[in-house]
Amino acid sequence: MAGWSKWAIACLAAGAALARPALAATNAPQLFKERWIDGTNGAEPLVQVQALDADTFVIRQSVKTNFEAPFLYLLFGQDKALLIDTGADGGVIRPTVDRIVAQWLTAHGRKMIPLVVAHSHSHGDHVAGDAAFRGRPDTTVIGHKPADVASFFGITGWPGQNTTFDLGGRKLTILPTPGHQAAAIMVYDPQTMVLLSGDTLYPGRLYIPINFMADNRASVDRLAAFASKHSIRAALGAHIEMTSTAGQDYGHEAPTHPGEHRLELPASLIGELRAGLKARLDAADTRQVHDHFIIVTVPARPE
Ligand SMILES: [Zn+2]
Secondary structure (H helix, E strand, O other), X not given: OHHHHHHHHHHHHOOOOOOOOEOOOOOXXXXXXXXOOOOOOOOOOOEEEXXXXXXXXXXXXXXXXXXXXXXXXXXXXXXXXXXXXXXXXXXXOHHHHHHHHXXXXXXXXXXXXXXXXXXXXXXXXXXXXXHHHHOOOOEEEOOOOHHHHHHHXXXXXXXXXXXXXXXXXXXXXXXXXXXXXXXXXXXXXXXOOEEEEEOOOOOOEEEEEHHHHHHHHHHHHHHHHHHOOOOOOEEXXXXXXXXXXXXXXXXXXXXXXXXXXXXXEXXXXXXXXXXXXXOOOOOOOOEEEOOOOEEEEEOOOOO
């Protein structure tokens, strides 16, 4: 495990600036044709959309509108569509979603499709756009508490029970993954073989409140068990905060992201995250640096 040994070396160096190698290519396939908007082009749009297939759209909110620059996901089945997250403050997501839905309906000779708005978790940078969807016709916006999420998806054994959510010919698996935040979920899509991994696994700083470390470990243990039985082409998270240099992140609230890490992470990093979480991580503000992500503990939070 290259990432693990580099972490150990970084610890020994006690913060000394290390010359880190450029990242070796990960074994996740490249899923996107274009580079993501990263704030380096002053004329970049407020939102960028790239399709994974004709029924799967990935939306990025420009870092110029909010330093979080989150990624959102819109998936269509025959019976309904699912939007995961509504963006951070400063974003205007609904017109983009409405446009994609209208194009999908035209392509399928349809008049309407119900929309479900779910969230990777309930932090503000993933739910800030909810209000714009609450009055939308044929739209259900799921609440922000674990009980709201469990009840909508019919999960009676939260968080230990995964469940299926069928969009119509497209049976997603919903995996409760509390830790980073109490209502966190991941979504596995067998159509694209992609795992939408939220803020629990992405190329960036994986923040874990120390009071939820045990929850996070248990979530990643369950995720690893799921991953051992399913083909995952890539994990796609909700942010990018790593550069394309191994172990090197951008500063907090960086206004631009020149030379970003790819969004796609290989499924093997689930095992690397799980192994990393076995370390002692009981003090706040600990950084455990891996090539493709950094585990960061933060002080206790209410949820
Ligand atoms: Zn976030």
